[in-house]
Amino acid sequence: MSKATxxxxxxxxxxxxxxxxxxxxxxxxxxxxPGVTVERKEGDYKKDGFEAVIIxxxxxxxxxxxxxxxxxxxxxxxDEKPAVVINIIDAxxxxxxxxxxxxxxxxxxxxxxxxxxxxVAKDRGMDIDVEKLxxxxxxxxxxxxxxxxxxVDDLMRSARDMVAGRIAPPDMVKLKISYGEDIDQTLLLxxxxxxxxxxxxxxxxxxxxxxxxxxNDEILIKEVVAADPDLAERLLREAEKVADHLLKxxxxxxxxLIADHRYGFIKGILKRGIITHHYDENRLYTxxxxxxxxxxxxxxxxxxxAILFSIxxxxxxxxxxxxxxxxxxFNWLAGMVDSILTDGPLKSMLISGVINGVGGVLGFVPLIMxxxxxxxxxEDSGYLARVAFMMDRIFRIFGLHGSSVMxxxxxxGIAGGCAVPGVMATRTLRSPKERMATLLTVPFMNCGAKLxxxxxxxxxxxxxxxxxxxxxxxLLSWIVALLAAxxxxxxxxxxxxxxxxxxxxxxxxxxxxxLMIHTWERSWQYIKKAGTVILLISIVxxxxxxxxxxxxxxxxxxxKERARVEVLHESGSEALEKLLLEIDNQExxxxxxxxxxxxxxxxxxxxTWLSGFEWRTNIALLGGFAAxxxxxxxxxxxxSMGETDPESSTSLGDRLARDAAWSPLVxxxxxLFMMFYAPCFVTVVCIAQEAGSWNWALFSVFYxxxxxxxxxxxxxxxxxxxxx
Amino acid sequence: xxxxxxxxxxxxxxxxxxxxxxxxxxGRRIRDMGLVNGTEIMIQGRAPLNDPVALRIRGNTLTLRxxxxxxxxxxxxx
Ligand SMILES: Nc1nc2c(ncn2[C@@H]2O[C@H](COP(=O)(O)OP(=O)(O)OP(=O)(O)O)[C@@H](O)[C@H]2O)c(=O)[nH]1
Numbered sequence: 001m002s003k004a005t006x007x008x009x010x011x012x013x014x015x016x017x018x019x020x021x022x023x024x025x026x027x028x029x030x031x032x033x034p035g036v037t038v039e040r041k042e043g044d045y046k047k048d049g050f051e052a053v054i055i056x057x058x059x060x061x062x063x064x065x066x067x068x069x070x071x072x073x074x075x076x077x078x079d080e081k082p083a084v085v086i087n088i089i090d091a092x093x094x095x096x097x098x099x100x101x102x103x104x105x106x107x108x109x110x111x112x113x114x115x116x117x118x119x120v121a122k123d124r125g126m127d128i129d130v131e132k133l134x135x136x137x138x139x140x141x142x143x144x145x146x147x148x149x150x151x152v153d154d155l156m157r158s159a160r161d162m163v164a165g166r167i168a169p170p171d172m173v174k175l176k177i178s179y180g181e182d183i184d185q186t187l188l189l190x191x192x193x194x195x196x197x198x199x200x201x202x203x204x205x206x207x208x209x210x211x212x213x214x215x216n217d218e219i220l221i222k223e224v225v226a227a228d229p230d231l232a233e234r235l236l237r238e239a240e241k242v243a244d245h246l247l248k249x250x251x252x253x254x255x256x257l258i259a260d261h262r263y264g265f266i267k268g269i270l271k272r273g274i275i276t277h278h279y280d281e282n283r284l285y286t287x288x289x290x291x292x293x294x295x296x297x298x299x300x301x302x303x304x305x306a307i308l309f310s311i312x313x314x315x316x317x318x319x320x321x322x323x324x325x326x327x328x329x330f331n332w333l334a335g336m337v338d339s340i341l342t343d344g345p346l347k348s349m350l351i352s353g354v355i356n357g358v359g360g361v362l363g364f365v366p367l368i369m370x371x372x373x374x375x376x377x378x379e380d381s382g383y384l385a386r387v388a389f390m391m392d393r394i395f396r397i398f399g400l401h402g403s404s405v406m407x408x409x410x411x412x413g414i415a416g417g418c419a420v421p422g423v424m425a426t427r428t429l430r431s432p433k434e435r436m437a438t439l440l441t442v443p444f445m446n447c448g449a450k451l452x453x454x455x456x457x458x459x460x461x462x463x464x465x466x467x468x469x470x471x472x473x474x475l476l477s478w479i480v481a482l483l484a485a486x487x488x489x490x491x492x493x494x495x496x497x498x499x500x501x502x503x504x505x506x507x508x509x510x511x512x513x514x515l516m517i518h519t520w521e522r523s524w525q526y527i528k529k530a531g532t533v534i535l536l537i538s539i540v541x542x543x544x545x546x547x548x549x550x551x552x553x554x555x556x557x558x559x560k561e562r563a564r565v566e567v568l569h570e571s572g573s574e575a576l577e578k579l580l581l582e583i584d585n586q587e588x589x590x591x592x593x594x595x596x597x598x599x600x601x602x603x604x605x606x607x608t609w610l611s612g613f614e615w616r617t618n619i620a621l622l623g624g625f626a627a628x629x630x631x632x633x634x635x636x637x638x639x640s641m642g643e644t645d646p647e648s649s650t651s652l653g654d655r656l657a658r659d660a661a662w663s664p665l666v667x668x669x670x671x672l673f674m675m676f677y678a679p680c681f682v683t684v685v686c687i688a689q690e691a692g693s694w695n696w697a698l699f700s701v702f703y704x705x706x707x708x709x710x711x712x713x714x715x716x717x718x719x720x721x722x723x724x
Numbered sequence: 725x726x727x728x729x730x731x732x733x734x735x736x737x738x739x740x741x742x743x744x745x746x747x748x749x750x751g752r753r754i755r756d757m758g759l760v761n762g763t764e765i766m767i768q769g770r771a772p773l774n775d776p777v778a779l780r781i782r783g784n785t786l787t788l789r790x791x792x793x794x795x796x797x798x799x800x801x802x
């Protein structure tokens with residue numbers, strides 16, 4: 001027997017993920033639905049000879065076309081026709097959760113309802129008559145506690161029976177929801193028209209199509225128009241007629257009336273003795289008492305700042321050790337390659353291209369895992385929703401969402417973060433436009449890799465006001481990022497704000513297993529996707545900075561020069577070593593000057609003189625595309641200082657301060673450019689992954705580079721006018 | 725009995741929704757979340773900057789922005 005497909009649906013926070021984890025354990029696979037950023041999770045279930053593939057559909061409140069998630073869930077159910085849909089509902093929030101159940105029933109699909117969180121409902125003094133509920137809904141209802149696994153086996157037995165045809169699918173004759181006389185009349189008429197033409201009859205029930213058209217569901221209407229334009233026109237005319245009528249007589253919309261009736265239907269069922277409350281329904285629970293403090297007008301924001309700051313501290317300080325461990329392993333590897341292979345292009349490529357490139361990606365892994373772990377705690381406990389609640393008023397001004405704050409902080413809102421986990425943190429945002437705007441602006445923050453450059457240039461040119469400049473640049477990064485978000489939201493990401501209406505779920509203790517699965521699946525996605533692309537790009541960048549190399553005559557000249565100084569000084573003496581190092585550095589600088597990157601750097605002077613950069617700066621900025629740390633070391637090579645350690649760059653700073661091509665004004669212009677130009681390519685790859693397309697990633701590279709160039713040119717030219 | 729917009733309700737005030745006067749995505753979202761005619765609500769509190777507002781509905785908490793609350797009319801007992 002081929003494996004049956006079971007789909008899980010339910011409201012966000014109903015415990016879907018917990019049930020999915022309980023059913024599939026570690027046997028799961030995360031991907032994306034084609035063309036959208038919605039995660040697609042799939043896993044295998046096997047018990048007592050019953051094998052099934054379980055699909056975790058995105059959490060939704062409804063099956064309208066409100067969000068990508070809802071469209072994905074609906075299309076999956078309609079197109080792939082899973083053998084059984086398991087609808088998980090929160091017993092403590094029955095009325096709202098049954099709203100989705102009603103819509104699933106109208107789709108006439110084989111449905112099993114998992115009544116989750118019965119433990120919570122009990123604590124709240126609610127008794128739920130499960131058998132009665134099943135009777136009224138016409139489908140099996142199984143009480144479970146997803147967190148402890150209680151009742152899950154019975155649930156699966158019921159699903160298995162339905163797959164095997166031992167339980168009949170929902171009986172819709174018994175369960176026709178009435179939407180009021182006017183709409184019901186129209187629906188009857190439309191359903192007949194649809195039936196007559198067999199419109200989309202393989203995919204949806206006729207009455208469901210009629211309801212959706214009356215509800216003015218744009219996506220379904222498009223589908224209907226594509227299938228039968230003529231019929232579509234007639235159907236739409238009917239829908240319009242009833243809409244006009246309702247507006248005139250009741251001053252309301254059909255969709256409003258339909259929603260009212262759905263809730264009315266649910267209330268009708270629940271009133272028939274399904275729930276008994278032992279306490280006042282609106283009594284405050286522990287969770288609400290916690291909220292009195294955590295969202296308090298004054299204490300709330302302070303506690304939030306403290307929590308966000310400690311997450312930041314935890315991720316960056318705890319990850320320091322494993323990060324340097326990973327680095328040590330790669331240094332050791334590089335050392336091994338260095339001692340085994342003879343000098344040559346292969347060795348240089350392995351060390352500079354492959355090992356450094358892959359090491360750079362894997363170096364982030366401990367950081368990313370820790371950050372995802374912390375975010376998973378905030379998310380699963382319910383605190384993240386409170387952060388969004390408190391920050392929304394401020395972020396909304398810039399066309400963002402309260403939840404954006406997390407991504408900004410992690411990316412370097414407090415100087416020294418990292419845009420890679422920042423970009424990945426946007427996943428918790430459910431509003432597509434706000435999410436994209438966040439994604440495209442977080443790389444403007446001052447990440448840890450930009451700090452050495454800030455330290456170098458500020459130290460060399462503005463040493464008297466070091467702290468002040470550091471602070472000003474952090475502030476500036478916030479201003480630029482938020483304003484950029486605003487501009488994006490007014491141009492390419494224009495559109496009304498996504499409605500904020502959301503739930504503040506009760507606080508819950510996250511489970512360790514849930515946290516681990518969350519953390520691992522996200523980190524693994526990063527390693528897999530980023531690893532392959534980044535390996536390629538870093539090899540390309542290595543080649544650009546190495547080839548074509550020096551001409552034989554030039555190389556000979558360096559060999560002769562070495563021979564000359566070796567004759568002049570005693571071998572092994574300090575003076576000789578120093579001279580030889582200087583010659584090495586000069587050779588490296590000349591090789592770089594002569595490489596493809598060097599030539600591009602020189603060619604770019606035609607444009608970059610506007611902002612005061614000469615070719616050496618250009619190459620360094622080009623290298624910074626690989627990783628911002630590279631800017632300092634490349635500057636070192638270009639100025640014949642050897643490969644400079646970003647941590648101790650005073651000598652390079654002195655060298656720059658003395659150089660005629662540099663001045664405080666040039667330094668300022670370079671700083672501004674460096675802070676705001678293209679994100680490093682690890683970030684770019686992550687943006688492509690999160691946005692679901694390379695177009696957005698390329699857009700990010702170009703718009704930020706153009707913006708940075710205009711800004712630095714403006715500052716440089718105006719500065720010149722004023723004689724700096 | 726008096727009808728006011730949800731935005732103007734005070735903390736801890738109770739009332740019953742009488743109309744949700746908005747169509748499109750926002751209207752759909754508001755209704756999907758259970759804010760429909762006849763629903764009893766209570767204002768639980770407001771965010772530090774007075775916006776969004778948190779409300780109690782059937783033993784659970786929902787939040788929405790003030791400009792979204794404008795579309796919701798509530799009947800309150802005085
Ligand atoms: N007490 C109790 N808690 C539960 C139960 N099932 C899930 N939870 C908790 O409820 C919270 C939300 O569960 P999730 O599984 O993340 O919910 P979800 O429906 O997947 O939500 P989204 O991921 O937002 O779509 C978690 O903290 C779970 O540990 C249950 O049966 N009883």
